[in-house]
Amino acid sequence: MEKIYPEDNEVLSVVLSGVGGQGTVLATNILGQALLLEGFDVKTSEVHGMAQRGGSVMSAVRFGSRVRSPLVPYGNAQFIVATEMLEALRAAPYLSREGIFIMSKSRIDPLPVLQGRASYPENALEMIKQIAPESIILDAESIAENAGSRRAANVVLLGTLSLFLSVSEETWFKVLKSLIPARVLEINRRAFLAGRTWKEAR
Amino acid sequence: MVMCANIFRGFEIRPEMVARTVCDRKAGVGKVNMDDRLLLTGNEAVALGALHAGALFASAYPGTPSTEIIENFARNEGVYAEWAPNEKVALEAAIGASLGGVRAFAAMKHVGLNVAADPWFTLPYIGVSAGLLVVSADDPGMHSSQNEQDNRYYAKAARVPMLEPSDSQEAYDLTREGFRISERFDTPVLLRLTTRVCHSRSVVVPSPPEPPRLIDYEKDEKKRVMIPGHARLRHPVVLERLSALAEYSESFGLNMLEEGQNRHEFTDGAGGERQKSVLFITSGVAYQYVKEAFPSFPVLKITMSFPLPRKRIKEACSRYENLFVVEELEPYLEEEIRALGFSPVGKVRIPRTGELNPDIVRAAFPELEGKSDEKRDLPFASDGLPGRPPILCAGCPHRGIMYALARLKAIISGDIGCYTLSVLPPLSAHDCQVCMGASITMAHGLSKALDIKSSLKAHSESASAAGGDDENLERLVDAEREGAKGKRSLSSERPRYPVVAAIGDSTFFHMGVTGLMEIAYNRSNCTVVILDNRTTAMTGFQDHPGTGRTLMGKDTVSVDVEMLCKALGIEHVKVVDPYDLEECMRVLYEEMNRPEPSVVISKRPCVLREKSPGRPYYILKENCNSCGLCMRIGCPAVVRRGEDILIVEEQCAGCGLCASICRNDAIRSLDI
Numbered sequence: 025m026e027k028i029y030p031e032d033n034e035v036l037s038v039v040l041s042g043v044g045g046q047g048t049v050l051a052t053n054i055l056g057q058a059l060l061l062e063g064f065d066v067k068t069s070e071v072h073g074m075a076q077r078g079g080s081v082m083s084a085v086r087f088g089s090r091v092r093s094p095l096v097p098y099g100n101a102q103f104i105v106a107t108e109m110l111e112a113l114r115a116a117p118y119l120s121r122e123g124i125f126i127m128s129k130s131r132i133d134p135l136p137v138l139q140g141r142a143s144y145p146e147n148a149l150e151m152i153k154q155i156a157p158e159s160i161i162l163d164a165e166s167i168a169e170n171a172g173s174r175r176a177a178n179v180v181l182l183g184t185l186s187l188f189l190s191v192s193e194e195t196w197f198k199v200l201k202s203l204i205p206a207r208v209l210e211i212n213r214r215a216f217l218a219g220r221t222w223k224e225a226r
Numbered sequence: 227m228v229m230c231a232n233i234f235r236g237f238e239i240r241p242e243m244v245a246r247t248v249c250d251r252k253a254g255v256g257k258v259n260m261d262d263r264l265l266l267t268g269n270e271a272v273a274l275g276a277l278h279a280g281a282l283f284a285s286a287y288p289g290t291p292s293t294e295i296i297e298n299f300a301r302n303e304g305v306y307a308e309w310a311p312n313e314k315v316a317l318e319a320a321i322g323a324s325l326g327g328v329r330a331f332a333a334m335k336h337v338g339l340n341v342a343a344d345p346w347f348t349l350p351y352i353g354v355s356a357g358l359l360v361v362s363a364d365d366p367g368m369h370s371s372q373n374e375q376d377n378r379y380y381a382k383a384a385r386v387p388m389l390e391p392s393d394s395q396e397a398y399d400l401t402r403e404g405f406r407i408s409e410r411f412d413t414p415v416l417l418r419l420t421t422r423v424c425h426s427r428s429v430v431v432p433s434p435p436e437p438p439r440l441i442d443y444e445k446d447e448k449k450r451v452m453i454p455g456h457a458r459l460r461h462p463v464v465l466e467r468l469s470a471l472a473e474y475s476e477s478f479g480l481n482m483l484e485e486g487q488n489r490h491e492f493t494d495g496a497g498g499e500r501q502k503s504v505l506f507i508t509s510g511v512a513y514q515y516v517k518e519a520f521p522s523f524p525v526l527k528i529t530m531s532f533p534l535p536r537k538r539i540k541e542a543c544s545r546y547e548n549l550f551v552v553e554e555l556e557p558y559l560e561e562e563i564r565a566l567g568f569s570p571v572g573k574v575r576i577p578r579t580g581e582l583n584p585d586i587v588r589a590a591f592p593e594l595e596g597k598s599d600e601k602r603d604l605p606f607a608s609d610g611l612p613g614r615p616p617i618l619c620a621g622c623p624h625r626g627i628m629y630a631l632a633r634l635k636a637i638i639s640g641d642i643g644c645y646t647l648s649v650l651p652p653l654s655a656h657d658c659q660v661c662m663g664a665s666i667t668m669a670h671g672l673s674k675a676l677d678i679k680s681s682l683k684a685h686s687e688s689a690s691a692a693g694g695d696d697e698n699l700e701r702l703v704d705a706e707r708e709g710a711k712g713k714r715s716l717s718s719e720r721p722r723y724p725v726v727a728a729i730g731d732s733t734f735f736h737m738g739v740t741g742l743m744e745i746a747y748n749r750s751n752c753t754v755v756i757l758d759n760r761t762t763a764m765t766g767f768q769d770h771p772g773t774g775r776t777l778m779g780k781d782t783v784s785v786d787v788e789m790l791c792k793a794l795g796i797e798h799v800k801v802v803d804p805y806d807l808e809e810c811m812r813v814l815y816e817e818m819n820r821p822e823p824s825v826v827i828s829k830r831p832c833v834l835r836e837k838s839p840g841r842p843y844y845i846l847k848e849n850c851n852s853c854g855l856c857m858r859i860g861c862p863a864v865v866r867r868g869e870d871i872l873i874v875e876e877q878c879a880g881c882g883l884c885a886s887i888c889r890n891d892a893i894r895s896l897d898i
Contacts (some may be wrong), residue, residue, distance in 0.1 A: 043614065056427050060265040068427040071369055077616035077647065078862060093518035094426035097584040099599035114611055119602045134614035138865040139652060139857055142612035151605050
């Protein structure tokens with residue numbers, strides 16, 4: 025996998041999207057802290073509060089030699105890391121021309137869909153492939169389950185993302201250790217490695 | 227002034243003191259020296275700044291986006307931090323601590339300053355002893371708020387100096403600077419944050435911490451007792467101080483003109499020949515958006531935004547032909563610049579509502595060459611995707627009681643908390659909501675108005691309505707339970723006095739108690755439902771005066787809500803379990819029909835805090851006729867798949883509410 029590295033004055037962006045409770049905010053912090061340790065200027069944006077009651081959650085990590093806005097402009101993100109398909113589509117306007125999705129093919133119906141008042145885009149997966157054919161689409165929840173818990177799907181996707189970033193494995197594990205509670209650290213380490221070796225696993 | 231070595235001992239820079247979530251700084255490897263770099267949210271940076279400023283006292287009421295400031299501060303050794311019942315209490319406690327001689331701060335969301343506005347306006351008259359900082363976290367875009375007021379006007383209205391950081395480093399630095407300004411000028415200082423500063427992480431390099439300064443207490447009643455005779459003497463002092471602060475603002479380092487790489491000009495669209503120079507004027511996080519969208523244009527960044535550095539603004543503005551003001555919400559800077567005799571372009575192009583972002587800023591100035599990215603083509607309209615609104619969790623104890631109120635066709639005066647989410651379909655269980663505590667007082671006025679109207683009508687409709695008759699009620703409850711068609715059911719029966727206030731426990735302690743006193747004292751026929759889930763859930767499970775624990779993790783007394791209501795003069799106080807729908811309906815119906823004030827306490831801990839209430843439920847297919855009644859409670863575990871309705875086992879918390887409304891006995895517990 026070719027690593028990306030911000031050139032002088034360039035800022036790279038990762039948008040993370042999911043559903044409240046899927047660990048999007050934690051993944052954002054892990055990614056941000058790892059890039060910080062590698063020496064980049066980093067800014068992240070998160071939304072707390074109402075968004076966490078099962079609502080959409082979208083956050084971002086931006087890095088480079090000097091980052092200004094914590095919010096990502098449209099068409100600027102090199103990666104959209106999504107733990108849910110509809111939320112990946114919602115974040116799509118942020119994807120750059122060269123950008124790709126790293127997405128779990130999980131589907132969580134929002135309440136209006138559950139109640140039959142709206143319909144889930146049935147061709148979500150095809151649309152993702154159409155927008156960015158080079159995207160990596162995983163069954164991150166099953167991979168996480170094999171690692172010990174479906175809840176680690178967010179960390180599986182970070183593992184896959186790590187293939188593209190100039191961050192050492194040592195740094196990743198250091199950050200995981202500092203941010204993840206000790207009792208589930210091992211599960212998350214396995215989940216991260218599984219995401220990092222997704223190609224071999226197939 | 228003395229230093230206390232004992233307290234100072236714990237104060238070395240250790241990132242874990244501020245945020246458990248911060249990495250080991252020493253561990254980094256890379257191209258720059260990272261020993262001093264932390265990646266902090268604005269809220270964490272304020273907490274660290276206060277700690278390094280030697281602040282020892284903090285008080286707050288939780289409110290997004292400000293909540294984590296004091297939570298992070300409280301994790302440190304040697305400091306005192308507390309949850310106050312509301313923001314007025316928090317600010318007054320901080321004033322007391324300042325007079326007592328330690329640096330202190332109060333943190334709140336923007337609307338919290340409304341609650342604290344009473345002390346806020348008199349505080350500048352009495353000044354401070356040790357440094358006093360008030361942190362207001364505004365919420366442009368209303369991510370989790372009921373309005374998007376611009377609290378910069380509070381600084382101007384009360385003549386309190388204001389600092390506006392644009393990222394975490396500035397949040398850290400300005401917190402420390404705020405305490406210095408406070409002591410130097412004998413004034414409180416407002417640190418005005420916004421959601422995007424509070425909840426964005428950016429790099430902070432801390433500077434060496436100051437030891438806490440402990441100032442001796444001295445009595446000074448002429449300065450601190452605001453009887454009219456004293457206050458008349460103090461008001462001119464406030465104005466003199468303002469002049470001194472204005473001078474300070476002129477020399478304030480972060481009120482800065484960044485010239486840009488060169489004198490930028492653009493071609494005037496009309497003639498296409500004349501070149502015009504451009505200056506952006508901005509403050510807060512909008513500065514970052516300007517730098518993102520127009521990286522090399524000159525910018526006047528205002529950081530101390532009250533009092534404004536008028537001379538510097540004048541000097542800068544007179545050197546450029548086009549003045550573009552970029553600020554979130556109100557035209558605060560724009561009006562001030564206009565008053566200086568310039569004609570800036572601001573709210574004509576920049577929206578006055580919602581949050582800004584680099585795209586909005588860039589699009590506002592199409593004549594300038596900004597930075598923009600090419601988007602991917604999308605095979606769908608992004609605004610056509612189904613929304614994902616926040617919802618009450620599966621098993622949420624608010625669901626049963628709000629469902630019961632909606633079925634009883636109560637006029638529901640709601641309040642601020644998770645339960646407000648029941649306004650959304652399918653529950654649609656709210657009629658009105660304004661601010662913390664207003665559920666009770668608005669219900670009181672509503673109920674009085676209905677009474678006045680009905681007494682004016684000679685033959686009131688309510689006189690003929692069923693109610694109060696026990697036998698009749700029992701029949702109605704049975705009918706509701708069995709869903710017998712053709713018979714009158716309880717849910718279609720509107721009680722005689724249908725006004726109900728619904729308020730959470732934390733909100734009740736915040737501002738509901740005085741409202742309940744109003745209802746008891748002035749005798750309205752309201753029923754106040756207190757949704758007691760033993761936590762401040764919406765902001766992330768903070769303790770409050772009813773939980774028996776403090777912010778610092780100590781056991782303490784807890785308010786007995788029943789006794790409190792009775793002591794206020796409410797005779798009829800009932801406690802119900804919101805998972806027992808039948809009981810809720812029965813008690814609410816009785817209380818709503820009572821021509822007196824009453825309180826119903828719905829008691830169940832938040833489902834996210836307690837172990838699941840029971841085993842999951844499932845749908846017995848042979849009994850289910852897919853009538854969809856169980857879907858009316860809006861539970862995310864109950865879903866429709868094609869013709870069938872099913873319960874998602876992993877989602878189901880086992881509260882059994884769906885089973886209690888099913889008329890076909892089709893919903894069973896896995897327990898049985």
